[in-house]
Amino acid sequence: MKDTEFMKRIEKYRHEFYAFVQRNVWNQSDVEDVFSSAVLSAYESRRNFRPQSNFRAWMYKILVNKCFIANREKRDVSVDAGALDAQWLADESKTPNHIIEDPERLVRECPDEVLGALSRLRTIERSCLLLLSLGGYSYSEIADIVGIPVTSVTTHLARGRAKLRRWLIDYAKEYGLRRRAIVDRHDRSQEMKGGSDG
Amino acid sequence: MDKGDILKRMAYIDEQLEGDELKEFERELSEDERLAIVAEKRLNTCIIETIKQAAEKCPDPLWDKVVSDLQDRTSYGGRLALRLLWLHWEPGLGLAAAVALVTAGIFFGKWIWTEDSASRPASDSTISVSPQVSKRLALLEERTEHCLQKSKVLLLALANFDPQTDDAMTLNLPYQRQISEALVKETSYLKSELSEPAEKRLQDLIGDLEVILLQIANLEDEYDLEAVEMLRSGVNKRGILFRIDLSQMSGRMQDAFQDKTPKATNSSQI
Numbered sequence: 001m002k003d004t005e006f007m008k009r010i011e012k013y014r015h016e017f018y019a020f021v022q023r024n025v026w027n028q029s030d031v032e033d034v035f036s037s038a039v040l041s042a043y044e045s046r047r048n049f050r051p052q053s054n055f056r057a058w059m060y061k062i063l064v065n066k067c068f069i070a071n072r073e074k075r076d077v078s079v080d081a082g083a084l085d086a087q088w089l090a091d092e093s094k095t096p097n098h099i100i101e102d103p104e105r106l107v108r109e110c111p112d113e114v115l116g117a118l119s120r121l122r123t124i125e126r127s128c129l130l131l132l133s134l135g136g137y138s139y140s141e142i143a144d145i146v147g148i149p150v151t152s153v154t155t156h157l158a159r160g161r162a163k164l165r166r167w168l169i170d171y172a173k174e175y176g177l178r179r180r181a182i183v184d185r186h187d188r189s190q191e192m193k194g195g196s197d198g
Numbered sequence: 199m200d201k202g203d204i205l206k207r208m209a210y211i212d213e214q215l216e217g218d219e220l221k222e223f224e225r226e227l228s229e230d231e232r233l234a235i236v237a238e239k240r241l242n243t244c245i246i247e248t249i250k251q252a253a254e255k256c257p258d259p260l261w262d263k264v265v266s267d268l269q270d271r272t273s274y275g276g277r278l279a280l281r282l283l284w285l286h287w288e289p290g291l292g293l294a295a296a297v298a299l300v301t302a303g304i305f306f307g308k309w310i311w312t313e314d315s316a317s318r319p320a321s322d323s324t325i326s327v328s329p330q331v332s333k334r335l336a337l338l339e340e341r342t343e344h345c346l347q348k349s350k351v352l353l354l355a356l357a358n359f360d361p362q363t364d365d366a367m368t369l370n371l372p373y374q375r376q377i378s379e380a381l382v383k384e385t386s387y388l389k390s391e392l393s394e395p396a397e398k399r400l401q402d403l404i405g406d407l408e409v410i411l412l413q414i415a416n417l418e419d420e421y422d423l424e425a426v427e428m429l430r431s432g433v434n435k436r437g438i439l440f441r442i443d444l445s446q447m448s449g450r451m452q453d454a455f456q457d458k459t460p461k462a463t464n465s466s467q468i
Contacts, residue, residue: 019253
């Protein structure tokens with residue numbers, strides 16, 4: 001790939017790549033270094049980029065690797081669906097509507113807590129979630145970018161989501177958001193009862 | 199609900215099911231399950247939206263700096279500097295430059311060392327430390343030297359590997375990864391122990407070394423030549439091998455200097 005072509009492409013996606021690094025690196029003082037270093041690494045290995053392949057995905061591979069290194073974490077490629085505890089997942093995957101009546105409201109009231117919970121995930125779980133949400137990639141594309149089997153992607157996503165949900169529910173309990181939802185529901189049922197009485 | 203059902207349900211929420219699989223899944227859903235999935239999807243959508251909304255743009259000053267760094271590398275001056283650094287220039291000239299650099303380094307180091315030792319007060323060389331501390335320091339020094347030596351051998355194999363001509367099998371990456379993992383543990387320990395201001399240079403070296411070792415430990419594919427190339431470039435860019443050599447040389451000079459100084463009888467001296 002020519003220099004000008006590289007610059008054009010990296011410029012096009014720079015905000016997206018920066019956002020990925022910003023959400024994926026634990027130590028926020030490392031974000032700029034990781035981002036710059038990833039761009040420079042990509043530039044140095046631009047000759048290895050195959051013209052027929054996807055530049056954005058290729059760049060994400062480099063970004064993911066840099067984030068693992070910045071977070072001083074090893075990429076666990078051995079985890080697959082078999083390593084998932086079925087009972088745990090079944091418990092964690094229970095629908096939240098019996099606990100949180102209004103998820104939009106919960107998330108709206110504590111966006112910082114959502115991001116805080118995201119930062120507490122393991123790098124591999126967060127990478128998969130970010131590639132899905134920010135990158136809009138499919139499971140198989142994520143598997144290719146992160147360098148793990150598709151079954152591992154689903155496992156990491158399931159674990160990551162379950163943890164996020166659990167932390168958010170805990171937060172809701174702690175700060176009365178759950179109670180408020182239940183109280184609201186109670187109020188509504190009372191109103192309905194009153195309405196039918198009247 | 200078994201694992202397969204849970205994962206399929208998740209794939210449905212993420213809109214990853216297609217065609218017949220999707221139709222079959224939807225057909226088998228009961229009304230309760232459908233409601234549950236809708237609730238879960240709502241929560242997931244909210245989380246994803248929050249992440250998307252919080253995504254910050256790349257700051258312009260940072261982008262300007264990255265562009266400037268890239269331009270430096272593409273300019274003639276930048277290319278020349280890089281070639282000199284990476285010894286990608288004419289092999290003979292590159293080698294001569296490296297030899298000249300090492301010689302200058304030794305000469306300069308020797309000069310500083312002599313100056314430093316000549317001006318050092320006599321009492322400095324007779325600060326006594328307890329045998330336990332001395333033993334600990336000796337052990338730390340030994341572990342540092344061992345770690346550096348092992349890393350050097352590992353990195354040399356990588357630095358000498360030529361993807362154009364050598365077979366990836368010759369690198370034996372699974373073995374390299376195993377060694378790197380062990381060395382990462384060692385570097386973490388050394389980083390915590392080397393806390394003296396005088397050991398700053400060694401700390402930096404160990405820190406950079408740790409990053410490279412982590413990269414090797416994280417290599418997932420033994421034929422990933424692109425990653426190997428990036429690693430080689432990282433080793434060269436940070437001058438890791440050169441710095442290990444300097445550190446080892448400085449250690450040997452220190453030993454030689456200590457051998458010449460009179461030794462204490464009761465306690466060790468530094």
